[in-house]
Amino acid sequence: MEVRDVRHSYRRRTVLRGVDLHLRPGVVAGIVGENGAGKTTLMKILAGELRPGHGTVHHRGRFGYCPQRAVLNDALTVRQHLHFFRAAFRLTHVRHAEGIMSALGLASHVDERAGELSGGTRQKLNLTLALMHDPQVLLLDEPYQGFDWDTYRRFWELAARLRDAGRSILVVSHLAYDTERLDELWTLSGGLLRPGAVDAQ
Numbered sequence: 742m743e744v745r746d747v748r749h750s751y752r753r754r755t756v757l758r759g760v761d762l763h764l765r766p767g768v769v770a771g772i773v774g775e776n777g778a779g780k781t782t783l784m785k786i787l788a789g790e791l792r793p794g795h796g797t798v799h800h801r802g803r804f805g806y807c808p809q810r811a812v813l814n815d816a817l818t819v820r821q822h823l824h825f826f827r828a829a830f831r832l833t834h835v836r837h838a839e840g841i842m843s844a845l846g847l848a849s850h851v852d853e854r855a856g857e858l859s860g861g862t863r864q865k866l867n868l869t870l871a872l873m874h875d876p877q878v879l880l881l882d883e884p885y886q887g888f889d890w891d892t893y894r895r896f897w898e899l900a901a902r903l904r905d906a907g908r909s910i911l912v913v914s915h916l917a918y919d920t921e922r923l924d925e926l927w928t929l930s931g932g933l934l935r936p937g938a939v940d941a942q
């Protein structure tokens with residue numbers, strides 16, 4: 742993924758002032774920044790959900806996006822979500838999704854309705870849906886919100902496996918812990934991306 746000189750303002754409030762980013766295959770990268778730094782704005786632009794005021798975003802191949810808030814239908818079960826997204830992604834089966842569900846500990850909830858799931862379990866489903874078409878580039882906005890410790894560890898093991906298989910993962914968080922799990926770390930501050938965890942701790 743190649744991001745060049747992305748700028749964005751909401752009315753008179755300038756949030757991004759010229760963001761550049763090159764995400765190589767087989768890398769887990771993190772972007773940290775304070776509340777309101779513009780992380781979600783940047784993710785929405787990278788995902789194509791928001792058009793930037795200026796700049797370009799290029800990516801090749803399949804693309805996955807896990808937004809901060811789970812976009813689920815409360816009336817549908819976990820299994821029904823899988824089949825809905827299988828059709829949307831034009832997949833022939835959900836075997837890959839089933840593997841992710843076991844890795845995250847979601848498989849036992851397959852017949853429960855999304856509206857009855859706990860917050861952390863909803864987030865596991867959110868992540869499974871973003872991953873089930875095996876994207877080459879995966880954007881995750883605060884992906885481990887609500888995860889218990891075991892799930893949090895499983896999440897990072899899954900991220901490492903995907904990275905080793907050549908996928909690129911970009912994780913956005915307001916916390917800079919666990920930076921040793923990242924191959925690259927950037928801080929969004931003052932509307933610009935800078936290498937390292939400058940003032941995010």
Ligand SMILES: Nc1ncnc2c1ncn2[C@@H]1O[C@H](COP(=O)(O)OP(=O)(O)OP(=O)(O)O)[C@@H](O)[C@H]1O
Pocket residue numbers: 751754756774775776777778779780781782783915
């Ligand atoms: N739709 C919008 N209209 C106007 N201002 C907005 C809009 N969305 C975000 N903002 C403002 O843009 C700035 C950046 O917001 P954004 O949600 O991108 O930050 P963030 O780094 O993701 O924050 P957090 O860590 O709290 O999630 C904030 O000052 C916010 O108030």
